[in-house]
Amino acid sequence: MTSLILQTASKLIVPLALLFAAYMTLKGHNAPGGGFIGGLCFAVTLILLRMGVGPEVFNRMVPLHPRVLVFVGLAVAFLTGLVPLLMGYPFLTSYVTDLQLPLGASVHFASALFFDVGVLLVVVGTSVGMILRLSQEVEA
Amino acid sequence: MPDQPVPVSSVMLMTAVFAPVAAGIITLFLPRKRTTLRVLISLAGMALAFGLVYAQVAQIAPTSAAGRAGTAVIPWIPVLNLNLAFLADGLGGFFALLVSGIGVLIVLYARGYFGDEPDDLYRFYPTLGFFATAMLGIVLADYTLLTLLFWEMTSISSFLLIGWDRYDKHAVKLAMQAFYTTGLGGLGLLGGILLFGLETDVWRWSEFLPAAGEDSPAWWLPEYGEISWTNPMLGAFLLMFFGAATKSAQFPFHYWLPGAMAAPTPVSAYLHSATMVKAGVFLVARLSPVFWALDVWPWLVIPLGAITMTMAALIAINQHDLKRIFAYTTVSQLGLLMCALGLGALKYTDHHNNSFSVINWDITQIANHAFYKAPLFIIAGALGHVASRDITQLNGVFKKQPAMCITLILAGFALAGLPGSISFQAKELFLYAIYHSYQTIGSWWLILMAAAIVTAVCNVAIFVRLTTTVLGLPGGMTADMGCPAHDDHAHHHHVDATGFWGSMMWVPAAVLVAFQFIGGIAPGVWEYFIRPFETNINYEGFQYLPSLGYILADTFKEGPSIPLICSMIAIACGLILGFLPVFRGAIKDVCDQIYPTVYWLAVTGGRRAFMLVQTGNFRTYTVMVLGAFLIGFAGSVLRDPRIIDPVYEAMSRGGEFWPGILLGAIIIVTALALPLTDSRVVRVLILGACGFAVVGMYLVYRAPDLALTQLMFEIISVLLFVLVLRLLPRDESKSRVPRWWRGLIAAAMGIAFGWMTIVAATTPRDHTLTEGLLLGEMFARHSYKGTELTAGRGGGGDNIVNVILVDFRGFDTLGEITVLALAALGVWSLIPRRRSPKV
Amino acid sequence: MTFVMAVCVAVVFGVSIYMLLGRELKGLAMGVFLLGHAANLCILAQSGSPVLPDGEGLKAPPVLSHGDYEAAAHGGEALSRMVDPLPQALILTAIVISFAVMAFLLTLIIVSARKTNTLDINELGKEQLPTPSQAH
Incomplete structure (x- = not known):
C-alpha cells in the first residue's frame, strides 16, 4: 500500500499535522478544539503515517500497542477527577489559574487540560487500534 | 419519631417474632449428629416466642384500649409506610400463642416423626423456625405492609416444606401449585393494602381497627359503603379478600391444600391445618370489624364459606388416604370459619330490643379447630409410619397401637362435634348464628342450616368410620373397599417405635386433644384462658360459654332450641351414614385439574407467543419497534391535531439562509442516492459525500468543534468502511427488488421524525429547573467565571462546548471514553491478532 | 433553517430505516451510519435557527x-x-462514540460472516433459534 508520493508527502505532512493536533488540544479550552478533535486529528495522522511508510517501519517508529494509550488515557482522566476528591472537592472539580511567565506574559491554565489529554489518548488509542487491527487482517 | 426511646413491648414482640428463626439458624451450626441439642434449641425458640407473647398479653389485656393500640414504632422504611410495630390484640395475640404453642409440640413431634435422621432434622428445624417467624409476623405485625411481607414469607416457607422431598417430582409440582396459588393471592393482598392505604392514609392495623368501645369505625361509610365499581373501598376489600380466600383454601382455590399433603406430616399438622391456612381466616377477621359495613360482605363471604364447607365435607367422606380425609375436612372447617365471619356482618335484635352482630365467641371457633385437627394429622402421620395411611388398611390396628388409636378416636370425636368436646359448643354457636340470621336474610338461613347439617353429617360419619375401622368393629372399612392408596413416603425413616422419642409420635396430639375435652367438660377453664381474647360476646345466655349441663337444663326448661334440634338431627344422620355402605369409594376432586389446566394454558400460550414474537430475525424486531413507535405517534397526532402548526410556522421561515438550503439539498440528494446504487465503492463514496455535507451544515450552525470532529471522523470512517468491505464476501444475492412496505415504513418514520424535530425545536423550554435560565444559557454564563448559582466556580474556558465536555459534564465524558475503550477491546478480542509465521 | 434541517432529518432518517429493513448486513451497517447523522442533525436543530x-x-x-x-x-x-452550546457538546461525544460503535458493528458483521458464511439477515434468522424445549 505504500506509494512513493505518499511516502514523500507524509514526511512533510505528518510533523505539521501532529503539531496541529497538539495545538488543537492545548488551545481547546478557549478556542475551537479539544481532546476529541485533537485525538481524531492525531489518529488520522498516525494512520496516514502508516499508509505512507508501511507496517514494518511504522511498528519500529511507534512500538507501543494502542491499548497502552487507551489504558493510560482512562487512568489520566480518572485520576484528574480523583485528585480534587482527595482534596475535599467534588469529583472532577477543575482548578483554574493564570500562570505567570517571564516577560510579563501569562498563560491561562485549567486543570481540565489533563482530562482533555486523557480523552485524547483514549480516542487516539481506540481509533488507531481498531483501524490497525483491521488493516492487519486485510494484509494477512 | 427516631428520638423516642423504643419501649420494651415493641422489642419484646419483635424478639418473639424472630425467636424461632433465630433458634433455627443456631441449630445449623451444630454438628449434624447432635440431634437432641437441636431439638432443645428449636424448642427453646418456640417456647421463648410463646413466653414473650404471653407476658405481653398478660401485662396488657389484649381487648382493652391499650391492647389494641399497637406498640411504638421502630422506623424501618418510613417513606414506604413500612415500619416495625406490633399489635397483640385479642385476635393477633391469640393467634401468636396458638402458633408458638403448637410450634413447641410440632418440634417434639418432628423428632418422633423423622426419627434419629440427622440430615432431615438438620434441614427441617431451620425451615420450621422460618415459617413460625413468618406466621408470628403476620399475626403480630401492626403495619399492613409488614403483614404482607410476612405473608409472602409463609408462602415461601410453605413451598419449601411441601417440596420437602426434593427428589420427588410430584411433590415439587404440588409445592409450586401451592406457591403460585397463594402467591397470586399475596399480590391481591398487596393491591388491596395499597389501595386502602392510598385512599385513607391508614397503614397500621391499630389505626384501621375501631378503638375499644366504639361501635363502628366506618367513618368512610357514607362515602364508600355502597356497591359500585368505582368504590375504592370495595376494590381494596375484594383484593384483600382474594388474598385471604386463596390462603385459606376457599372454593375454587382449595385445590392446593389437599395437594400440600405431599409435605411431611409435621408440616401438614402445623402449616396446613392449625396455622398457615388460618392466615386467611385471620385476615378476614382482622378486616371484619371495618368491612362488615360493606353491603357486599355478607353476600360474598357467607356463600363462599358455605359452598367450601359443604363441598369439602362431601369430598372428605369419599377419601381413603387419612391425610386427604383430614385435608378436606380442614378445607370444610375453613369454609365454616369464613361463613361464620361472614355472618358477623348481619344484625340480630332480640326480644329485649338489643341489636348485635350474630357472631359470637369467634376465637373459640378458631381454637376449636386447631385443637382437634392438628392431632388428627399427627396421628395420621404416626399411623403412616407404623402401619398405613390408607384407612382401608387400618382395620383392627387398635390392638397394635392402642395409644395412637385412642388419641385418634378422641380427636375424631371432636371432629364430629359430639357433646363433651368444645367442638360441640362451637358448632352450637355457629348454628345459633345461622338461626339468628333469619332476621336479616330471610329464608336463606334455611339453606345455610341445611349446608351446616350436611357438613356435620359428613363429619360424624367420618368419625364413625374411623372408630369402627381402627377398632375392627363391624361397619368399618376393609381392605377390599378399593385399591390401596399410595404408600407413605415416610416409611424409610428409622423411627424409634418405643421409648421417649417414640411416644412423641402421639403425645403432642394427646396434649392438644386434652384441651378439647377440658373445654367441653369444664367450660369455665376454657373460658378463663380464651375469654380475654374474645371481642364478640353478644348473645344473651352465652355471656359465659355454655356448658353441656347448661344446654341440657335449658332444654328441659324451655324445650329444645332449633339449633340443638338441628345438631341432633345431624348427629343421628351421621351415625346412620357412618354405617351405611354408601360413599365409601375414593373419588377425585375435579378442582384438582384447575392448576394443571391453567399451567398448561400458560405454558402453551407462552410458547406460541414466543414463537410469534421471537423469530430471531432482525427485521421482525425492527418492524415491531417501528410499528409501535408509529402507532404511538399517530395516537398523539390524533389526540391533538394542532401539533401540525409548528410545521407550517417553520416552513414559512424555511428560506432565510440560502447556503443552508444548498447544503440541505446535497445531504438529501446523497442520502437518497445511497439505496439506488449497487456498487460497494460508490456507496462508500456517497456516504462520505453525505458526511461532508453534514460538516458544512455544522458550519452553518456555527459549530466549529463539530465540523472539525466530523471532518476527521469522515476520513477515518471511509477508511474503516473500505477496510471492512475488503474483509467481507461479495453479495451473493443480486435481487434487490425494492419492497413497497420497506419504503412505506421508511417514509412514515422519516416524516414522523422530521415532524418531531420541528415540534421539539420550536416548543418553549421549561426553565424551572435551571433558575429561569435555559440550560445552554447557564453553561454560557458560567463557562469562564462562576456566579452564586455555581457556588462561585466557573469553568475557566472560553470555548463553552469544550468546558461543557470536560467540566460541566465531565463525568459523562469519562463514561463515554470508557465506552470507546470497551468498543476497542471488543474489536481486538473479536478479531484476534494473527501471529506472523516467523515468530 | 429549522425546516430545512427537519427535511434533512426526515430524508436521512427515512433512508436509514429503509437500509435497516434490507436483507444484507452491509446495507444495514450503512443504515446505522446514516442513523447517526440523522440523530446528530436532529439534536443540532434543537439549538434553534442560527440566523x-x-x-x-x-x-x-x-x-x-x-x-x-x-x-x-x-x-x-x-x-x-x-x-446554544449544549446540543453541540452532546453531538461532539456522539460523533466519536458512533465511530466506535460503527467499528464494533462492522467487526461483528465480519465475524458473523466468517462463522455463517452469509450476509443475508434472513439466513441468519433461521439458524440457532432456541427450540421451546431448550428455552424452557
Whole structure:
C-alpha cells in the first residue's frame, strides 16, 4: 500500500499535522478544539503515517500497542477527577489559574487540560487500534 | 419519631417474632449428629416466642384500649409506610400463642416423626423456625405492609416444606401449585393494602381497627359503603379478600391444600391445618370489624364459606388416604370459619330490643379447630409410619397401637362435634348464628342450616368410620373397599417405635386433644384462658360459654332450641351414614385439574407467543419497534391535531439562509442516492459525500468543534468502511427488488421524525429547573467565571462546548471514553491478532 | 433553517430505516451510519435557527472572547446572539462514540460472516433459534 508520493508527502505532512493536533488540544479550552478533535486529528495522522511508510517501519517508529494509550488515557482522566476528591472537592472539580511567565506574559491554565489529554489518548488509542487491527487482517 | 426511646413491648414482640428463626439458624451450626441439642434449641425458640407473647398479653389485656393500640414504632422504611410495630390484640395475640404453642409440640413431634435422621432434622428445624417467624409476623405485625411481607414469607416457607422431598417430582409440582396459588393471592393482598392505604392514609392495623368501645369505625361509610365499581373501598376489600380466600383454601382455590399433603406430616399438622391456612381466616377477621359495613360482605363471604364447607365435607367422606380425609375436612372447617365471619356482618335484635352482630365467641371457633385437627394429622402421620395411611388398611390396628388409636378416636370425636368436646359448643354457636340470621336474610338461613347439617353429617360419619375401622368393629372399612392408596413416603425413616422419642409420635396430639375435652367438660377453664381474647360476646345466655349441663337444663326448661334440634338431627344422620355402605369409594376432586389446566394454558400460550414474537430475525424486531413507535405517534397526532402548526410556522421561515438550503439539498440528494446504487465503492463514496455535507451544515450552525470532529471522523470512517468491505464476501444475492412496505415504513418514520424535530425545536423550554435560565444559557454564563448559582466556580474556558465536555459534564465524558475503550477491546478480542509465521 | 434541517432529518432518517429493513448486513451497517447523522442533525436543530432574528447574518459560535460573558450577552441573554452550546457538546461525544460503535458493528458483521458464511439477515434468522424445549 505504500506509494512513493505518499511516502514523500507524509514526511512533510505528518510533523505539521501532529503539531496541529497538539495545538488543537492545548488551545481547546478557549478556542475551537479539544481532546476529541485533537485525538481524531492525531489518529488520522498516525494512520496516514502508516499508509505512507508501511507496517514494518511504522511498528519500529511507534512500538507501543494502542491499548497502552487507551489504558493510560482512562487512568489520566480518572485520576484528574480523583485528585480534587482527595482534596475535599467534588469529583472532577477543575482548578483554574493564570500562570505567570517571564516577560510579563501569562498563560491561562485549567486543570481540565489533563482530562482533555486523557480523552485524547483514549480516542487516539481506540481509533488507531481498531483501524490497525483491521488493516492487519486485510494484509494477512 | 427516631428520638423516642423504643419501649420494651415493641422489642419484646419483635424478639418473639424472630425467636424461632433465630433458634433455627443456631441449630445449623451444630454438628449434624447432635440431634437432641437441636431439638432443645428449636424448642427453646418456640417456647421463648410463646413466653414473650404471653407476658405481653398478660401485662396488657389484649381487648382493652391499650391492647389494641399497637406498640411504638421502630422506623424501618418510613417513606414506604413500612415500619416495625406490633399489635397483640385479642385476635393477633391469640393467634401468636396458638402458633408458638403448637410450634413447641410440632418440634417434639418432628423428632418422633423423622426419627434419629440427622440430615432431615438438620434441614427441617431451620425451615420450621422460618415459617413460625413468618406466621408470628403476620399475626403480630401492626403495619399492613409488614403483614404482607410476612405473608409472602409463609408462602415461601410453605413451598419449601411441601417440596420437602426434593427428589420427588410430584411433590415439587404440588409445592409450586401451592406457591403460585397463594402467591397470586399475596399480590391481591398487596393491591388491596395499597389501595386502602392510598385512599385513607391508614397503614397500621391499630389505626384501621375501631378503638375499644366504639361501635363502628366506618367513618368512610357514607362515602364508600355502597356497591359500585368505582368504590375504592370495595376494590381494596375484594383484593384483600382474594388474598385471604386463596390462603385459606376457599372454593375454587382449595385445590392446593389437599395437594400440600405431599409435605411431611409435621408440616401438614402445623402449616396446613392449625396455622398457615388460618392466615386467611385471620385476615378476614382482622378486616371484619371495618368491612362488615360493606353491603357486599355478607353476600360474598357467607356463600363462599358455605359452598367450601359443604363441598369439602362431601369430598372428605369419599377419601381413603387419612391425610386427604383430614385435608378436606380442614378445607370444610375453613369454609365454616369464613361463613361464620361472614355472618358477623348481619344484625340480630332480640326480644329485649338489643341489636348485635350474630357472631359470637369467634376465637373459640378458631381454637376449636386447631385443637382437634392438628392431632388428627399427627396421628395420621404416626399411623403412616407404623402401619398405613390408607384407612382401608387400618382395620383392627387398635390392638397394635392402642395409644395412637385412642388419641385418634378422641380427636375424631371432636371432629364430629359430639357433646363433651368444645367442638360441640362451637358448632352450637355457629348454628345459633345461622338461626339468628333469619332476621336479616330471610329464608336463606334455611339453606345455610341445611349446608351446616350436611357438613356435620359428613363429619360424624367420618368419625364413625374411623372408630369402627381402627377398632375392627363391624361397619368399618376393609381392605377390599378399593385399591390401596399410595404408600407413605415416610416409611424409610428409622423411627424409634418405643421409648421417649417414640411416644412423641402421639403425645403432642394427646396434649392438644386434652384441651378439647377440658373445654367441653369444664367450660369455665376454657373460658378463663380464651375469654380475654374474645371481642364478640353478644348473645344473651352465652355471656359465659355454655356448658353441656347448661344446654341440657335449658332444654328441659324451655324445650329444645332449633339449633340443638338441628345438631341432633345431624348427629343421628351421621351415625346412620357412618354405617351405611354408601360413599365409601375414593373419588377425585375435579378442582384438582384447575392448576394443571391453567399451567398448561400458560405454558402453551407462552410458547406460541414466543414463537410469534421471537423469530430471531432482525427485521421482525425492527418492524415491531417501528410499528409501535408509529402507532404511538399517530395516537398523539390524533389526540391533538394542532401539533401540525409548528410545521407550517417553520416552513414559512424555511428560506432565510440560502447556503443552508444548498447544503440541505446535497445531504438529501446523497442520502437518497445511497439505496439506488449497487456498487460497494460508490456507496462508500456517497456516504462520505453525505458526511461532508453534514460538516458544512455544522458550519452553518456555527459549530466549529463539530465540523472539525466530523471532518476527521469522515476520513477515518471511509477508511474503516473500505477496510471492512475488503474483509467481507461479495453479495451473493443480486435481487434487490425494492419492497413497497420497506419504503412505506421508511417514509412514515422519516416524516414522523422530521415532524418531531420541528415540534421539539420550536416548543418553549421549561426553565424551572435551571433558575429561569435555559440550560445552554447557564453553561454560557458560567463557562469562564462562576456566579452564586455555581457556588462561585466557573469553568475557566472560553470555548463553552469544550468546558461543557470536560467540566460541566465531565463525568459523562469519562463514561463515554470508557465506552470507546470497551468498543476497542471488543474489536481486538473479536478479531484476534494473527501471529506472523516467523515468530 | 429549522425546516430545512427537519427535511434533512426526515430524508436521512427515512433512508436509514429503509437500509435497516434490507436483507444484507452491509446495507444495514450503512443504515446505522446514516442513523447517526440523522440523530446528530436532529439534536443540532434543537439549538434553534442560527440566523439572527433580524435576518442580518448568523449568530456567533459558542466561544467567549477572553471570558467576557457580558460582551457576548450584549446587554441581554447570550443565546440571543450566540448559538446554544449544549446540543453541540452532546453531538461532539456522539460523533466519536458512533465511530466506535460503527467499528464494533462492522467487526461483528465480519465475524458473523466468517462463522455463517452469509450476509443475508434472513439466513441468519433461521439458524440457532432456541427450540421451546431448550428455552424452557
